[in-house]
Amino acid sequence: MALDTRRETFYEQLAQGLDGLREQGLFKPERVIASRQGAEVVCDDCRTLINLCANNYLGLSGDEAMVSAAVDATEKYGYGLSSVRFICGTQTVHKELERALSDFLGTEDTILYAAAFDANGGVFEPLFDEQDAIISDALNHASIIDGIRLCKAARYRYQHNDMADLEAQLQAAADKRHKIIVTDGVFSMDGTIAQLDKICDLADRYGALVMIDECHASGFMGKTGRGTHEHHGVMGRIDIITGTLGKALGGAMGGFTSGRKAVIQTLRQKSRPYLFSNSLAPAIAGASLDVLRRLSSSTELRDRLHANTAYFRAAISEIGFTIKPGTHPVVPVMLFDAPLAQKFAQRLYELGVLVTGFFYPVVPMGQARVRVQLSAAHTREQLDKALAAFRQAGQELGLLKN
Ligand SMILES: *Cc1c(COP(=O)(O)O)cnc(C)c1O
Secondary structure, three states, X not given: OOHHHHHHHHHHHHHHHHHHHHHOOOOOOOOOEOOOXXXXXXXXXXXXEEEOOOOOOOOOOOOHHHHHHHHHHHHHHOOOOOOOHHHHHOOHHHHHHHHHHHHHHXXXXXXXXXXXXXXXXXXXXXXXXXOOEEEEEOOOOHHHHHHHHOOOOEEEEEOOOOHHHHHHHHHHOOOOOOEEEEEEOEEOOOOEEOOHHHHHHHHHHHOOEEEEEOXXXXXXXXXXXXXXXXXXXXXXXXXXXEEEXXXXXXXXXXXXXXXXXXXXXXXXXXXXXXXXXXXXOHHHHHHHHHHXXXXXXXOHHHHHHHHHHHHHHXXXXXXXXXXXXXXXXXXXXXXXXXXXXXXHHHHHHHOOEEOEEEOOOOOOOOXXXXXXXXXXXXXXXXXXXXXXXXXXXXXXXXXXXX
């Protein structure tokens, strides 16, 4: 085969793969937004939609005060660092943010990353080796799975949220030197809150460490929004916390790992996504600091989010939809059937509501749904409009009993 033909077959193969995804209905299109992110967005087709699918839990993504804080930090510290942290990429604002995150989370020290994906990707390999065991919930986030793959420790997987199976895996790992249990604090597809009280008790019984990924919790779970550890009354019993600045805590990007000093210092020396990737932009560091100040002085945003969540959960059930029960602002509205979930999301779009249908392989077969995510920024009027659209689309598609 001629060499240039062989090159062409590579591109042909990719095109076939993409066609395959389209045929199976698994191709993920991207909606293009022409406005700021927020409770309402304007799409590039000029339609205004109530947005029910952002991780904008505290409503800060397009918030005016955030924009000012980012501009102020940019004025003071410039646009970027052109460096990794350990060469010449650390500014006072990065150290202040690490201090503020530690205070907020109730830990000793914190290290910043460009994303939570990097925090999870870079946390295991420097801390654990073949003598150790990582015991991971079966539904943990992709970045945790990838991080564990980069590490030589023995891997144990327990059935999602199943404490009996977690105990069985702890027993199976009994002869390992160090053991760490790893779980999402909140699982984003169902809004399931990890049973951290029970997990910490099991960890104590078997001498294991505990790590939680707080991407869907930091800023609003628990009485003062510190996270799932506050929600479950186990602050101080968690060894490692990873999280994002790209969801509730502002919504731009950036991640962190928080815990005891020795852990964080080791990561600064050895964690590859930290050592070999650029510093967080000062605009993000400065604006994130502002968020933590705001959350420490008032629980207003967190309270508004939970009030909106309770309102929406009650009203959508009242209309006659099946939701996964719970208290988290992730509200899975169950359609069960994949084409139906897509059709429903499309009809809601036409009625002015932005939601996404999720189906296999993102969720288990027969568990197709639209996932609603509430925000502190939603007004009652917007939620009522969205609920009316759900009712109309549900009636049109014959989904409602009443
Ligand atoms: C979103 C998410 C991440 C990745 O966060 P980024 O900061 O966007 O990289 C990691 N873990 C969980 C559980 C998430 O939901």
